[in-house]
Amino acid sequence: MKKILFAVFLFPFFLQTNAQDLKTKxxxxxxxxxxxxxRGMSVERAYQELLKGRTSKPVVVAVIDGGTDTNHEDLKDKIWVNAKEIAGNGKDDDKNGFIDDINGWDFLGGKDGQDVNHEQVEIxxxxxxxxxxxxxxxxxxxxRKNQAEYELYGKLQKEYEEKRSESEQYAPFYAQLYKNYLESEAVLKNYLKVETLTKENITGIDENNADRTVxxxxxxxxKFIELGASGNDIKEAVEHYEGQLKYNYNLDYNPRTVVGDKPDKLQYGEYGNNEVLxxxxxxxxxxxxxxxxxxxxxxxxxxxxxNVQLMVVRTVPDGDERDKDVANAIRYAADxxxxxxxxxxxKPYSPEKKWVDDAVKYAQSKGVLLVAAAGNDNLDIDVDVHYPTANYENGQKAENWITVGALSWKSEPNSVAEFSNYGKKNVDVFAPGVDIYSTVPGSKYEEKSGTSMAAPATTGVAALLKSYFPELTAAQIKKIILDSSVKLPELRVNKPGSKEIVKFEDLSxxxxxxxxxxxVKMALEMSK
Structure with a gap:
């Protein structure tokens, strides 16, 4: 599931803001x-001091996600174009099994152009x-004949009921909150005779000259301003919990008829469409x-x-991604x-993990590096597995894989994002993932938080290395990123999800x- 942390799901930790009210630099x-x-990644310094005057080659990076606005003003010149395909002719010109895949592929789409938006979660x-x-x-x-499955059945039933109960509790709470916000907004707009409210004109109201309603x-x-919460934040929270009840935790919901595939078969090249937003x-x-x-x-x-070309591979709905789609997306990108x-x-379960493992091995055989978000549940993923994972079912581990936790811009002990998963064995490194200002559809920009932001920050560094040092292999790029990471043995931070002080070095x-x-400095030395 792709998680945008509008509130780390509960009040008071709103992590989005309006573009004009950035929380940090x-x-x-x-x-x-x-x-x-x-504590950023020193990217600008690398360009200014080490890469100035050096040539680079374009690097193709696949973004396996929920879709990307290929017409965004800041992305349109950086989108991968399949030069072997003729747009709009309804033919598979390059014979790769995908018709008119100009900028990538949508594994959640139907042949009639429809797309899956909401999905059930894996539970x-x-x-x-x-x-x-x-x-x-x-x-x-x-x-007796199916003891292990029956025990899993009981476990899933309990988790499902807990999650659905949580949504039933918070859906009306946020709905009422949003109603209060809209009513208050309307009162102040009318009082001030303005169409748009700002922080300044709200706080500037003289209460001595205003009635009780104002x-x-x-x-x-x-209060919302103090919490850093906009009306859009609250609206997203309402949609999130209502969506969980209507789609994610609804046993009878089945959107896969839109795709028209067979969920229990891989069917590589046999389903989806080319609409990648x-x-x-x-x-x-x-x-x-x-x-x-x-x-x-x-x-x-x-x-x-x-110098990047972004290949869009739409795979992740509002709900949990299916293992078959993840496996096929990895294979598509590698091919x-x-x-x-x-x-x-x-997600916390992966019933068809073997399909994903096989795809990861295939990508490794093609020299592809995979970068994955560690997850946003403040869990130790050495104990509570977060899928997809670099660990294969046979006990071996993918060599072409980096798992990334999220850092905050705040000073210690708040340097690590409170939501980030961690793990001394299964999280490789940390990167910036809180209040990251980036592109959103419609040529707009917003701050968002999550290990979902830390992973692409790391992917960007990997692409930078591959671009300026094209001879580097996936294994070498991984080694450079891990070995060159800044070590801070004296840094003490809050363990994600708690106020327990731990060594930062123990989290990855x-x-x-x-x-x-x-x-880059290490790559330069290696290239000599």
Missing amino acids: PNWQNLDFEKDGI TRMLKQLKDKFGDKPSKKLI RAAKRTLE GPDGMHGTHVAGIIGANRNNNIGIMGVCD NGAQIINMSFG LTGGMVNAYNA
């Missing part, structure tokens, strides 16, 4: 601690299958901008890599020239923060 993820006083899908198998009163013989409305909106390309567009938004057009933002793949999604394999300057 713009482009902070690319800044340098020594020069700018903020719901698995529970539905087991419920159909066991029923409400399974026989002792059936249970005073109450002012205090309501001031999808119904909601917010998440994927934001991720794409972090990697490679145009650095030279004097508008918007600056991505990490200045069509992607050198690096970004995967900013995840390297104990380090991704640093482009150090990585």
Whole structure:
């Protein structure tokens, strides 16, 4: 599931804001601690001091996500174009199995042009299958014959009921909150005779000259301002919980008829369409901008890599991605020239993990590097597995894989994002992932937070290395990123999800923060 953290799902931690009210320095993820006083990845310093005057080659990066706005003003010149395909002729010109795949492919689309937007989460899908198998009163013989599955059935039923109960509680809460916001907004707009409210004209209202209704409305909106919450934030929270009830945790919901495939078969090249934005390309567009938004057009933002081609592979709905789609997306990217793949999604169960493992091995055979988000549940993923994972079912581990946790721009002990997953074995490194300002559909820009933002920051550094040092292999790029990460053995931080103080170095394999300057310096030394 792609998670945009509008609130880390609960009040008071709103993590989005309006473009005019940025919480920190713009482009902070690319800044340098020594020069700018903020622990970014030193990308600008690398360009200015180490890469100036050097030539680069274009790098194809696949963004496996929920869709990307290929017409965004800051992305349109950086989108991958399949030169072997003739647009709109309805033929598979390059014989790769995908018709008119000009900018990538949509594994959530139907042949008639429709797209899946909402989906069940994996818990719901698995529970539905087991419920159909066991029923409400399974026989002792059936249970005895399928003991492991029956135990899983009970576990899933409990988790499902807890999640659905949470949504039933918060959906009306946020709905009422949004109603209060809109009513207060309307009162103050009428009082001030303005069409748009600003922080200044709200706080500037003299309560001594206002009636009780205006005073109450002012205090309501001031509370939202204090929490950094906009009306859009609250609206997204309402949609999130209502969507969970209607789609994610609805046992009877089945959107896959839109695609028209057979969910229990891989069917590579037999389903999907070429419409890569999808119904909601917010998440994927934001991720794409972090990697490679145009650095030279004097508008918007600056991505990490200045010579990138972004291949869009739509795979992730509002709900949990299916293993077959993830496997096919990885294979598609590898088959069509992607050198690096970004995967900013995840879930707690993976019933067809073998399909994904096989695709990862295939990508490795093609020399492709995969970068994955660690997840946003403040869990130790050495204990609670977050899928997809570099660990194969046979106990071996993918060599072409980097898992990334999220850093905040704040000073210690808040340097690590409170939502980030961690793990001394299964998280490789940390990168900026809080209040990252990047592209969103419609040629707009917003701040968003998540390990979904930390992964593309790292992907951008990997692409930068491949671009300026094309002879580097996936294994070498991974080694450089991990070995060159900034180690801070004295840094003490809050363990994600708590106030327990721990060593930062104990939260990941390297104990380090991704640093482009150090990585480029190491690549230069290696190239000599």
